[in-house]
Each structure stands twice: as structure tokens, then as C-alpha cells.
Amino acid sequence: xxxxxxxxGVGQTHHKAKREDVSIAGLVREAAKMALxxxxxxxxxxxxxxxxxxxxxxxxxxxxxxYLAPALGAVGKPMFRVHTAGSVGGSTAIVAAHLISSxxxxxxxxxxxxxxxxxxxxxxxxxxxxFAAPLLAGAGGYFAPHIRAYMRRSGAxxxxxxxxxxxxxxxxxxxxxxxxxxxxxxxxxxxESMMLWDPLRxxxxxxxxxxxxxxxxxxxxxxxxxxxxxxxHGMAMRSEPTMFAGRDxxxxxxxxxxxxxxxxxxxxxDPRAQFxxxxxxxxxxxxxxxxxxxxxxxGQGDGWKLTxxxxxxxxxxxxxxxxxxxxxxxxxxxxxMLRFLEVAMxxxxxxxxxxxxxxxxxxxxxxxGGSQFFSMWVVGSAKP
Amino acid sequence: xxAAGRTVRPVSIASFAQSQNVRKDNERNEAEGLQPVIAxxxxxxxITKDDVDFICSGxxxxxxxxxxxxxxxxxxxxxxxxxxxxxxxxxxxxALYEAWVLFxxxxxxxxxxxxxxxxxxxxxxxxLTLQLDPYYEAPLWxxxxxxxxLQARAMIDAGKATEADFAAIASxxxxxxxxxxxxxxxxxxAPDVLLEDDYVVxxxxxxxxxxxxxxAAAIVLAAxxxxxxxxxxxxxxxxxxxxxxxxxxxxxxxxxxxSTAKAAEVAGVADGNVDIAEIHAPFAHQELIIAEALxxxxxxxxxxxxxxxxxxPLMSAGLIxxxxxxxxxxxxxxxxxxxxxxxxPCLQQNLVCVLEGA
Amino acid sequence: MADGTTDQGPVTMLxxxxxxxxxxxxxxxxxxxxxxxxxxxxxxxxxxxxxQVYVPSRGTCPTDGVATTEDVVLGxxxxxxxxxxxxxxxxxxxxxxxxxxxxxxxxGANLSFMGLLQEIPTDQIRMGMRVEAVWVDExxxxxxxxxxxxxxxxxxPDADYDTYKEYL
Numbered sequence: 025x026x027x028x029x030x031x032x033g034v035g036q037t038h039h040k041a042k043r044e045d046v047s048i049a050g051l052v053r054e055a056a057k058m059a060l061x062x063x064x065x066x067x068x069x070x071x072x073x074x075x076x077x078x079x080x081x082x083x084x085x086x087x088x089x090x091y092l093a094p095a096l097g098a099v100g101k102p103m104f105r106v107h108t109a110g111s112v113g114g115s116t117a118i119v120a121a122h123l124i125s126s127x128x129x130x131x132x133x134x135x136x137x138x139x140x141x142x143x144x145x146x147x148x149x150x151x152x153x154x155f156a157a158p159l160l161a162g163a164g165g166y167f168a169p170h171i172r173a174y175m176r177r178s179g180a181x182x183x184x185x186x187x188x189x190x191x192x193x194x195x196x197x198x199x200x201x202x203x204x205x206x207x208x209x210x211x212x213x214x215x216e217s218m219m220l221w222d223p224l225r226x227x228x229x230x231x232x233x234x235x236x237x238x239x240x241x242x243x244x245x246x247x248x249x250x251x252x253x254x255x256x257h258g259m260a261m262r263s264e265p266t267m268f269a270g271r272d273x274x275x276x277x278x279x280x281x282x283x284x285x286x287x288x289x290x291x292x293x294d295p296r297a298q299f300x301x302x303x304x305x306x307x308x309x310x311x312x313x314x315x316x317x318x319x320x321x322x323g324q325g326d327g328w329k330l331t332x333x334x335x336x337x338x339x340x341x342x343x344x345x346x347x348x349x350x351x352x353x354x355x356x357x358x359x360x361m362l363r364f365l366e367v368a369m370x371x372x373x374x375x376x377x378x379x380x381x382x383x384x385x386x387x388x389x390x391x392x393g394g395s396q397f398f399s400m401w402v403v404g405s406a407k408p
Numbered sequence: 409x410x411a412a413g414r415t416v417r418p419v420s421i422a423s424f425a426q427s428q429n430v431r432k433d434n435e436r437n438e439a440e441g442l443q444p445v446i447a448x449x450x451x452x453x454x455i456t457k458d459d460v461d462f463i464c465s466g467x468x469x470x471x472x473x474x475x476x477x478x479x480x481x482x483x484x485x486x487x488x489x490x491x492x493x494x495x496x497x498x499x500x501x502x503a504l505y506e507a508w509v510l511f512x513x514x515x516x517x518x519x520x521x522x523x524x525x526x527x528x529x530x531x532x533x534x535x536l537t538l539q540l541d542p543y544y545e546a547p548l549w550x551x552x553x554x555x556x557x558l559q560a561r562a563m564i565d566a567g568k569a570t571e572a573d574f575a576a577i578a579s580x581x582x583x584x585x586x587x588x589x590x591x592x593x594x595x596x597x598a599p600d601v602l603l604e605d606d607y608v609v610x611x612x613x614x615x616x617x618x619x620x621x622x623x624a625a626a627i628v629l630a631a632x633x634x635x636x637x638x639x640x641x642x643x644x645x646x647x648x649x650x651x652x653x654x655x656x657x658x659x660x661x662x663x664x665x666x667s668t669a670k671a672a673e674v675a676g677v678a679d680g681n682v683d684i685a686e687i688h689a690p691f692a693h694q695e696l697i698i699a700e701a702l703x704x705x706x707x708x709x710x711x712x713x714x715x716x717x718x719x720x721p722l723m724s725a726g727l728i729x730x731x732x733x734x735x736x737x738x739x740x741x742x743x744x745x746x747x748x749x750x751x752x753p754c755l756q757q758n759l760v761c762v763l764e765g766a
Numbered sequence: 767m768a769d770g771t772t773d774q775g776p777v778t779m780l781x782x783x784x785x786x787x788x789x790x791x792x793x794x795x796x797x798x799x800x801x802x803x804x805x806x807x808x809x810x811x812x813x814x815x816x817x818q819v820y821v822p823s824r825g826t827c828p829t830d831g832v833a834t835t836e837d838v839v840l841g842x843x844x845x846x847x848x849x850x851x852x853x854x855x856x857x858x859x860x861x862x863x864x865x866x867x868x869x870x871x872x873x874g875a876n877l878s879f880m881g882l883l884q885e886i887p888t889d890q891i892r893m894g895m896r897v898e899a900v901w902v903d904e905x906x907x908x909x910x911x912x913x914x915x916x917x918x919x920x921x922x923p924d925a926d927y928d929t930y931k932e933y934l
Contacts, residue, residue, distance in 0.1 A: 026513045044778035047543055073652075079475035080497065084784050085546070086470045086538035087497055090752040093652045100670060103652040103757065104506070107497040109476060115494060119506060126513035142542075153474070154790045155800050155910045161852060161867045161880065168850030169869050173934040176848075176893060176927075222851035222864075222888075263463075263493035265486070265828035266479055269818035269876030270932050278490035393479055397493075437793030440825040443833055457831055473788030483824055486831025530788040538784070547782040 028407060029124040030253035031368040032131075033063025033240030039203040039353040042141035043234035048083060049095035052137050055238035055358075056096055059133065062374075063240040063249040067097030070240070071129035076106040076116025076136040077357030078392075083142045096135060108261070110305070110392025112136065113237065113360025114399030118259045120241050121401070125256070130246040136361035137236035161221070164229055164308070166394065168221035171310040174274045175223070180313060180328035182223070186214040188309035189228045189351060191337050196348025198338075198378035203233045203353040228309040228351075235355030237362045244407075254368035257385070257408045258289030259401040266396050273395055279318040282398040283389075287320075290385075290402035296321045296335075299402075300383040301343045301370050303363035305390045307350045312336065316344075319389065338378070346370070346378040360390025364401055371405045419511045420635035420642040421763065422518075423628040424731030425449035429592040429719035432528040433622040438467075438477060442484035442524045442624045449520070449626040453638040457485055460628065461516035463493040464507045466500035466523040467723050470535050481524055492516075499523065500727030501688075501749035501759050504627060508648055511631050518634050524624035525723040532620060532722065539753060541655060552753060553617060557609040559662040559754045560693040564611055566663045571611055574692040575599035578615035578717055581692075585714025588732075592719040593619050615717075616692035623721030625728045643734040647675030647762035650749075655756065662754055668701035671760040672746075677702055680764075683742035684709045686729035688749045690716045697755060698748055712736060726750065730761050737765045795825035798837060800909035806901050808840040810875055818876040841873030843898040844917075845925040847933050851888045866891050870917055871933050878933055885918035894930065896922035 035058025037043065043051055052075070060066060073096050080086050089098075089105040096103075108115040113136040120134035161168075174180065193209040196202035206213075209227075217227040240249075247253050262282035265271070283295075292298045304319070306312045313327030321342065322330050330336060336344035345351070347366045350359050367386035369375040375383075385404040391397060425448035433441055450456055463485060467478045478495045487493055496503050500523025507519040536552040563569040579599045585591035605613035628638070635642050651667035651674075653660060672678070685708050689695040699710060711717075713732040716725050726749025733745035742765070749759040792800060795811055799822035802809030810821030811834040818827070823834050849868035852861075866883040868891070883897060898920035907913045 045776070079469055080538075081469060081475050083542065084538060085542040086535070087468060087751065089498075089652070090539045090756055091541050091655050093756075094654045094656070098652045099654045100667070101652060102650050104502065105497050106494065107478070108493075108495050109479060119494065119509075122506075122509050122513060122515075126509045128509060128512060155792055155796075161850070164854070165850055165852055165867050165880075169848040169867070170934075172850060172893070173848040177931070177934070218853070219851075220854040221867075222853060224850070261492055261494055262490045263482065263487050264490040265483060265488055267820075267877055268488065268828040269816075269820070271877075272934070274934060276490075281490045393476065396479075434789065434791050435794055437791055437796065437825060440793045440795070440833070443826045443831065446831060470786075473786060473790075480824065483826045483828040484831060486827060486829050488829035526791075528789070529791070530786055535786060542782075543780065547780070 027125045027127045028244040029121045029256040030242050030247055031239050031403065032242045032247055032249040032253050033059040033065065034365045034369055035059035035062060035238040036201050036362060036365065037235045038201050039233040039235035039355055041231065041233065043139065048085065048139050048142065049092055051139055051234065052092060052135050052236045053095050055236035056133060056135050059238040059240050065131065065240060065248060070097060070131050070133045072102040072123055072132050073098040074104045074106065074116055074120035074132060074134045076112040077138055078110065078112055083139055096133065108392060109397050110356065111360050111390040111397040111399045112392065113358050113362065114364050114388065114390030115261055117239060117361055117364045118261060118399055118401065121256055121259055124241050124243050130243045132241045133238065134241060135236060135238045136358040138355040138357040139234045140232050141234050164221040164224050167308050168224045170273050171308065172223055174310060174314050177274060178325040178328055183211065184313055184328040184331050185228050185309035186211050187331055188306065188312040189214045192345050192349045192351040195338055195346050195378060196352035199347045202348040203231050224308060230307040230350045230354040233353050233355040235353060235358050237358040237365050239365055239368065251372040251374045252405060254371045254403040255407050257402040257404050258286035260285035261399045264396050266394055274314055275318050276395045278396060279391065279398045282400050283319045286400045286402050292402065295319060295387065296342050299342060299385055299387050301346055301380040302387040303347060303349065303366040304344055305350055305360060305363055306345060307354060309351065312344060315389065343380050346380055360399065363390050364388040368403050371403050417512055417514065417631060418644040419508055420630050420639060420644055421627055421730065421734035422630040422635060422638040423449045423452040424735055425452060426590050426625040426728055426731065427623045429590055429621045429623040429721055431592065431620060433526060438472065438481045438524055439484040442481055442522065445624045445626050446484050446522060449628055453628060455638065460518045460520045461492065462507055462510055462519040463487065463491055464503040464519065464521050465495050466498050466503040466727065467525055468497055470538060471525040471527060471529060471722060473530055499723050499725065499749050499751055500625060501730060502650065504727060504730060505648060505650060505759065507629055508645060511629065517631050519629045520626065521629060521727065522624065522626035523724040523727045525721060526622035527620045527722045528622050553612065554609050555657065555753050556691045557612045560611050560691065562662045563693050563696065568663055569693055569696050572599060572603065573696065574616040575602040577692040577695050578602055581711055581715050581717040584712050585718035588713045588718065591714040592621050594718065612691065618690040618716050618720035621719050621721040623719065623724050625724040625731060627727065627731055641738050642766050643737045644764050645761060646764045647677065649674035650757065650759035652757045657754060663697065665697050665701040665755050665758060668698055668748065668758040668760060671758055672702050675760045675762050677746055677760060677762055680744050682708050682746050683744055684712055684733060684736055685746045686713060686715065686733040686748065687711055688716055688726045688729050690720050692717060694755055702746055726759065733763050737763055793825050795823040795834060799823065803911065803913045804907050804909040806904065806907055808872055810838045810840050812836045812838050819874060820877050821872055821875045838874065840875050843896060843920050844870045844872040845930050846893060846895040846897055847871050847878045847930045848893055849883065849891055864888050868917065870897060871930055882916040884916040892924060894924040894927060896920050896925060
């Protein structure tokens with residue numbers, strides 16, 4: 025990268041099923057103002073704004089940057105809108121970071137959000153198409169068969185998914201912004217929750233949240249703020265076709281290539297040893313062991329063994345989703361950015377009760393669609 | 409590295425292709441419509457998808473009426489093995505900007521940018537209403553033609569234009585389109601005759617409105633050796649910027665475009681002579697607003713392709729302006745050109761790209 | 767406070783229903799597929815570059831980005847590569863729960879698609895099970911996937927995992 029890029033401010037809303045107290049503009053401002061305050065900056069210090077979200081139909085507001093420009097202080101500035109499906113929160117941060125590392129801007133505000141309660145998101149995802157079969161499966165019905173295929177391929181026992189569901193919800197108890205705070209969560213509670221799409225149970229799936237995330241990114245000579253910066257050591261996006269013959273949907277090549285790219289940029293050869301923590305997009309519990317393998321934290325078929333051994337737990341050697349992750353808060357468009365933001369908080373030492381002790385280097389990952397779109401970044405407390 | 413908007417690393421528009429712009433293409437799906445355009449933009453310079461380092465596209469789900477329309481359109485490219493790829497829910501001109509940023513960083517040497525959309529599938533005049541404030545404006549369903557008529561009326565009341573000016577622009581655009589085989593509305597009709605049209609929404613008559621267009625476009629960008637290998641007369645982007653205005657129409661002077669003026673300043677439009685300008689002004693009166701904001705004098709040939717009044721494929725029309733301007737420089741018809749793209753009601757957001765021959 | 771400004775609490779929700787109509791275009795390749803359904807057959811397309819067979823084809827090869835033009839008639843039977851059992855009601859659902867939603871790899875095709883599996887208890891479904899399409903009566907065939915009522919076991923022995931593991 026030509027110029028160093030740092031995260032100097034972070035902000036996020038309290039994520040809830042319905043944020044009826046704010047408009048969409050109010051929601052994104054809540055996160056953005058918090059990020060500006062963290063960076064010790066005001067709206068006028070910002071050179072450009074980059075926003076991202078999942079499909080516009082979730083709120084019924086087409087190309088929302090047009091309506092949100094004044095709320096995000098973008099009037100008179102460049103404003104940019106990214107949409108790469110579920111990976112969009114991560115992609116948005118990457119597009120914003122390139123505006124810094126290219127030397128074009130000094131300080132960029134990046135924001136991602138979803139306000140699912142303003143519309144009917146499930147409807148938006150399933151507009152009936154003529155000539156098609158009756159609607160078969162619903163959202164989880166797309167993922168559940170892949171989970172079954174992973175279990176078959178790896179020989180993972182049933183309880184692994186439940187362990188992830190419990191671990192991430194326990195972590196969320198340490199995060200005041202998390203949507204779900206399930207104080208009594210345990211294996212039995214997950215096992216007794218409703219079987220939605222066999223083998224996927226209710227408590228093994230993410231909630232549907234309203235929420236926003238924001239970051240202020242800065243060039244090296246524009247660093248400010250109340251915490252030390254998180255330096256971007258590597259960032260990458262990769263896509264592969266949605267459906268093709270021989271596609272490995274459990275361990276997608278695009279994910280492997282994307283991580284190889286960011287690891288090379290950041291000088292990471294042994295992710296489990298070199299990263300202090302990771303925030304990874306796990307919307308259904310079984311995606312933790314799948315992504316452990318895809319991201320090279322272990323060998324093929326061994327992901328579930330790391331989970332089972334507690335390696336990814338808050339007190340494990342490589343905590344995954346100390347914030348509670350997507351399983352605890354899922355404002356879709358913002359979910360990816362929250363992964364990128366949370367690792368920045370970790371290496372800045374500002375994660376509060378879910379701070380991983382001494383975190384210096386961390387991986388943020390987001391994916392989207394049918395596991396065909398990936399975005400990742402590596403941030404560290406030291407300059408790259 | 410570059411300062412805001414001014415290129416330090418030159419990037420070339422190596423190849424440009426667009427579909428035939430038509431009122432309705434109801435035979436092909438998005439990928440089928442896009443695939444020949446992608447094939448052509450590569451074939452023009454004798455390359456394949458494996459020769460580009462980055463892919464970026466622009467489109468909107470609200471044209472097809474379903475989410476994730478960009479996802480299946482990727483099948484027109486064939487992103488295998490996996491590729492660095494991104495998408496903006498904006499006109500393709502902004503997708504090109506995203507790619508240009510990566511060139512400035514030195515990350516990439518070649519990129520594919522494309523945009524697509526069929527405006528014919530729904531009622532565009534209603535669909536675009538959903539761009540408005542969802543709480544206070546969209547529920548009232550003001551249609552986009554009416555909002556643009558307010559802008560045209562403001563131009564007339566300010567003494568900056570007449571209805572005859574709108575007719576003259578429309579007449580010139582569609583006459584110029586006779587030399588553009590890809591254009592949709594091509595005829596030679598005098599302004600006097602156009603002024604006999606009925607009003608659609610006064611003061612806008614039929615001719616002052618853009619056609620409804622289905623279409624797609626693609627550009628290959630290149631830098632360094634690839635730019636020189638792929639083109640005998642490279643066309644370089646020498647300035648590039650885009651700016652946003654506030655959303656509330658009541659808070660804007662609709663007769664001017666400060667965002668275009670700012671983008672033009674940052675992109676350095678005034679640093680040299682402008683031979684041609686391709687302006688993304690879907691409504692006739694908007695050409696006057698943008699030309700003024702760009703600081704163009706009467707010597708500049710505006711929209712020699714026919715412009716958006718001759719073909720206005722939503723989401724591609726801005727990208728096509730850049731492609732058309734570059735094509736004229738490559739053909740030796742101009743040395744320096746300005747291309748413009750717009751988004752939002754009444755020119756709320758504007759992009760300016762300065763292009764120069766070798 | 768003056769009339770009309772007494773505190774009745776904040777307005778937190780304003781329902782503004784949006785209705786837009788769109789035309790739908792299946793495209794050249796999918797139109798062929800739909801016409802095949804009208805005849806009671808699965809029609810796919812083979813990519814001239816990589817040779818893979820897609821059903822339904824969308825007209826371009828997703829990995830090569832080229833137009834697909836060679837039509838291929840596929841078998842009526844296939845293999846369940848993976849599946850899930852739907853236990854949850856959701857908006858627009860047309861089938862009584864619980865039911866099996868399976869990824870089915872039609873014989874001769876190189877990509878599975880999602881189908882409804884019936885005539886088998888939900889606890890007896892297996893990966894690798896061989897199944898066949900059950901069509902509506904000939905007089906009721908239309909250019910729609912609604913012409914396929916569902917899939918059911920065809921009685922053949924299960925396919926070996928190695929024969930379909932590349933399609934998971």
C-alpha cells in the first residue's frame with residue numbers, strides 16, 4: 025500500500041430488533057457521531073463519506089446515500105455507496121481505506137447500516153418470481169444443507185454448533201451494544217430451542233437487528249483521537265460465481281484466496297499463532313468451524329476440533345468473536361463492518377469488558393450471499 | 409500517490425463498448441444482455457478476463473425489482489478463478505472511480521468496469537421517487553418528471569433559459585445521434601417543430617425528457633505498459649472527482665450546480681482547453697446548468713454522441729459519457745474532453761472526469 | 767401547550783405501503799428451460815468452453831463468461847447431494863411443515879438445484895439417495911417449475927459419496 029491507513033475512530037449503535045426511537049438518518053448519525061468523537065474530530069474535518077448496506081429493498085429507500093447525505097455531513101464532499109451483498113460492511117471499509125492509502129484523502133468517514141424493522145426484509149429477499157417453483161426453503165434453508173455437508177465431510181459431532189452458539193452469546197454479555205443478551209444461555213437451552221431447518225436450531229441462527237457501525241479512517245499525518253490508531257496491515261476482496269459445477273460451498277476458493285492475499289500483505293504465515301483474536305462473520309453457528317478451515321487457522325476437517333477444545337473461546341488461544349459476533353447482533357449491512365470495527369477496537373485496547381488481553385494483531389472477515397463474496401482486513405497496533 | 413482529484417498516475421480508457429440502446433429488451437436477462445458487451449470490450453484490445461486485476465460494476469436492484477441483481481450479472485464475466493471484485497449501487501461512472509482509486513494506489517494495472525440496467529421493466533418515473541426521503545417526501549409520491557419540471561421552471565423564472573432553449577438542445581442531441589449507431593432516438597427535427605409537442609409536465613415537453621432505455625456498457629482501464637500495449641493512442645484520465653449536495657430540494661438553488669463546479673475545480677477542468685463535453689443531463693434544461701458549472705464556453709461541442717436525450721440507460725448513462733468522450737479523443741476528433749455523470753433528483757450528485765489524448 | 771401540541775408521545779412508525787409492478791424476463795436460455803418443462807422434460811445447456819452442463823442455464827457460463835448455446839436433455843432422475851428439513855413457517859410458504867428441501871443433481875447435469883422431496887418420512891432421507899421427478903398430469907404441464915410436483919425416491923441404491931462429493 026502506498027500510504028499507511030489507520031482507524032482513528034469507531035462508533036456503533038445499540039443493536040436491537042427495532043430501533044423505533046430513530047429514523048434511518050438518526051441511526052447512522054448515532055454511530056457516525058460516536059466515531060467522530062472517538063477520533064476527536066467534527067464533521068468538517070472529514071474529506072469524504074463512504075456508506076454501505078445490503079439491498080435497498082430492506083428499507084424501501086433506493087440509493088440511500090442521496091437521502092442520507094446531509095445527515096452524514098457529506099454535502100459538498102465526495103460520497104460513495106458500496107453494495108457487495110453480506111460482505112458489504114467489510115467492502116465498504118476497504119473502499120474507504122483505499123481513499124486514504126491512495127493518498128487521495130486524509131480523513132474518511134465510513135458507515136454501514138441496516139434498519140430491517142423499517143420494512144419487511146424477509147419479503148424483500150423473497151420477491152416471488154414468475155415461472156418459479158413455490159417458495160421452498162426460506163433464508164436458513166439455503167445454508168442448512170451446506171452445514172449438513174460440512175458435518176458429513178469433517179465428521180464433526182452434533183454438539184459443535186451448539187458450543188459456538190453458547191460461546192458467542194456468552195461473549196455478548198460482555199458487549200453492551202450487542203442485540204442479544206441471553207444471561208442463561210447454555211448447551212441445553214440451545215438444544216431445546218426450536219429446530220428450524222434441520223440441522224439448524226433457532227439459537228444457532230443470528231437475530232435480525234437494526235443497527236449501524238461507523239469508522240473514521242486517516243492517513244498517517246492526520247492521526248488523532250483518544251486511543252492509539254489501529255493500522256491497516258492488509259485488505260482484500262474476492263468474489264467467485266454464485267453457482268457453478270464443482271463449486272466448494274463449504275470451503276470456497278474465494279475465501280481461501282482472499283485470506284492468502286491479506287496474510288501476504290500483513291506478513292502472516294501462521295494465522296492461529298500470529299493473530300491475537302479474530303472477528304469472523306458467523307451468522308449460523310456451524311460457520312465457525314467452516315471458516316476456521318477456510319481461513320487457514322487449522323487443517324482441513326479440523327475446524328470443529330479447535331472449537332471443541334475451546335481455542336476460539338474468550339479465554340482460548342485465539343478468541344473468535346469476543347464481541348458476540350453476528351450470532352448476537354445482525355444489522356445485515358453493518359454486520360461486516362462491525363467485524364472490521366471490533367478488531368480495530370481490540371488492537372486499540374478500547375474493547376472494554378470484551379477486550380482480549382494484549383491484542384496487537386487481528387483479523388476481520390466478512391462474507392456474503394451464498395459464500396461467494398469475501399472481504400477481509402488485518403489491523404495491528406504497530407505501524408505496518 | 410495523488411492529490412485529491414488530480415492524477416499523478418495516468419490511467420487510460422483502453423477500451424469502451426456499449427450495447428445497442430433500445431426502448432425494451434424483453435428477450436434477454438441481465439447476464440445475457442451484458443455478456444456480448446463484456447466480450448466486445450475485451451476483444452477491442454485483444455485481451456481476456458484474465459488480463460484484468462480488478463472488476464467493478466454499477467447497477468440498482470430497483471430496475472429489476474428484486475434484490476442482488478448484480479450477483480447473477482457476474483455470470484456475464486465469469487469470475488473464476490476468484491477475482492478482486494466490487495460493486496456500487498450507483499451509476500457505472502462511480503464504479504470507474506472506485507477502480508481509478510486503486511490505480512492511484514498502484515494496486516492494479518488493468519480493470520474491467522461495467523454497468524447495466526433495463527429501465528423498461530417498471531415505471532421509472534415512480535421507481536425513482538424511492539430515492540427521496542422515505543419519511544417526509546417519498547410517501548407523497550412526487551414523480552421525478554414533476555421534480556425536474558420544477559427545476560426547469562426555476563431556470564425560466566431566473567431568466568437563464570427559455571422553452572426554446574430546451575427544444576434547441578433536444579433537436580441538436582437527436583440530430584447528433586444520427587452519427588451514433590448505438591443511440592436510441594435519432595432524427596433531424598427542427599426546434600420549431602419540437603415546440604409543437606404537448607407538455608408532459610409544464611414547462612417540459614416530450615422532447616425535453618430522456619427516452620426510457622435498456623442498455624449496458626463496459627470500459628477497460630489500464631496503466632503503465634498495458635495502457636501503451638493496448639492502445640495506439642491512449643486516452644488518459646487526468647482529473648477525476650465527484651461531489652454531493654443536500655437532499656432537500658427546498659434547500660438548494662436548483663438553477664446552479666455547485667457540486668459540479670466543485671468537482672470540476674478539483675479535477676482541473678479549467679487547466680486546459682476543452683474540445684468536447686459529454687454531459688449526463690437526462691432533462692434538456694440540465695445541460696445548461698452543468699455546462700455553466702463546468703465553465704464551458706460556446707466553442708465546446710456538447711454531447712456529440714447525442715447524449716442522454718438520445719439514449720439514457722439508467723446506471724450506464726454516466727459511464728457511457730466517459731466512454732463516448734474517450735472514443736472521440738481516440739478517433740482524433742478532440743484532444744481534451746470532459747465527461748460528467750449525475751445521480752439523485754435534480755442533479756443532486758455529480759461526477760467530473762477530465763480526459764486527454766497522448 | 768396550545769391545542770394539538772399536547773404530548774401524545776413520539777411518532778415511532780408511519781406505515782407507507784409501496785407497490786411497484788415489474789415485468790419479468792427469464793431470458794433466452796431460461797425460456798428454453800421453461801418450454802422444456804411444458805413438454806415434461808429438464809432441458810439444460812452445455813458450455814462450449816468447459817463442457818459443464820447447467821440446468822436451468824442462465825445463458826452464460828458462470829466460470830467462463832461465454833454464451834451457452836448447446837441444449838442438452840437431462841434425465842428424470844438424480845441424486846440428493848445434501849438436504850435440510852424445514853420445520854419453520856415463513857412468509858409465502860406453500861407447503862405443510864415439516865418437509866424436506868433437497869439439493870438434487872440431475873443425471874447428466876453438473877450443478878444441483880433445490881427441490882421438494884416427498885413420499886418419504888423426513889427421518890429417512892439420506893445424502894446420496896436416488897430420486898425422480900413427479901410431474902403434473904400432461905394436460906396441466908405449463909412453462910413453469912410448478913409442472914414438477916415434487917421429487918420422490920426412485921428405488922435405486924444410494925449413490926456413492928465419491929460420485930457427488932464434488933457437487934456439495
